[in-house]
Amino acid sequence: MDPITIITVCYNAEATIEQTICSVLGQSYRPIEYIIIDGKSIDNTNNIILRYKPEFIEKGFNFLHISEQDKGIFDAMNKGIQLATGKWINFMNAGDFFNNNEVIKQVFCREIPVGVKAIYGDTIVSKRFGQFVNHALPPTQIVQHMPTCHQAFFIDAEEMKQHPFSNDYHLTADYHFVYNLYKRTSNQAFLQLPISIVCYEAEHGISSINKLTVKKECARIRNINNTWRWHFSYTHACVGLYTKALFNNVIPKNILMAVKRWNRKRLSNRHL
16 A cells, blocks of 8 residues: 555644545554645644544654745645655645545545546535535646646655646646646646545635635746736636626625525536
8 A cells, every 4th residue: 555645734623624634534544654644833733733643653654744934835745755765645625634534445446547646636625605616627627727626636746746836826726737737747746536536625715815816826836827818708707707706795695605505506407
């Protein structure tokens, strides 16, 4: 069985870190290495982490925890990458959790084809109006979109050590990595599985509340940020977001949530 490294980066995450820790601790797969990179939290985060350390050791995990200042989430992730000793790396953010205790076993119960550098699957997303499955996109869509969130990826550790996250992108260094991996290798390096890997909250994360900045960074990654088509698309996105914010403020909450649930069901049916 290939050793798996799970990396959690966190800062002042006392309200959410325990959920993630318990999710990792509950995984039935072995061997697992768990690395927590804390950005020198000033709340109770590190006390919570240390409380679980004996349980990880008792269950046979290789457990490592460091707490020091960093230059942001992807700098912290890069620290974890350099410390990783597993064959595959997964990044599970504080507050996020695996869909069930058998997820990693479900992913690696098969022979992974030679040449595969990234394995990924679906996500379960939580919003105010409900919880739903976000189906991952096929590898061919990587030239336009991140196919799934980084928490739903297992990436070859050597590939990550050779090509760590870029500090040029504050919100989308994960897409920059995936995009360039695809450009170097094409479809053959990606294995998409019909498995829901991670559950996460999708309204208050840094990417969710900075959608226009994400759009700008993705355009830079794809080298289309100076084209008229992109400027038109960006203007359309700005209008859409401002219009959405206006409707969110004027439509009664119960009606708004009902409309969002209906729209999500419509999109899910269209996917099927």
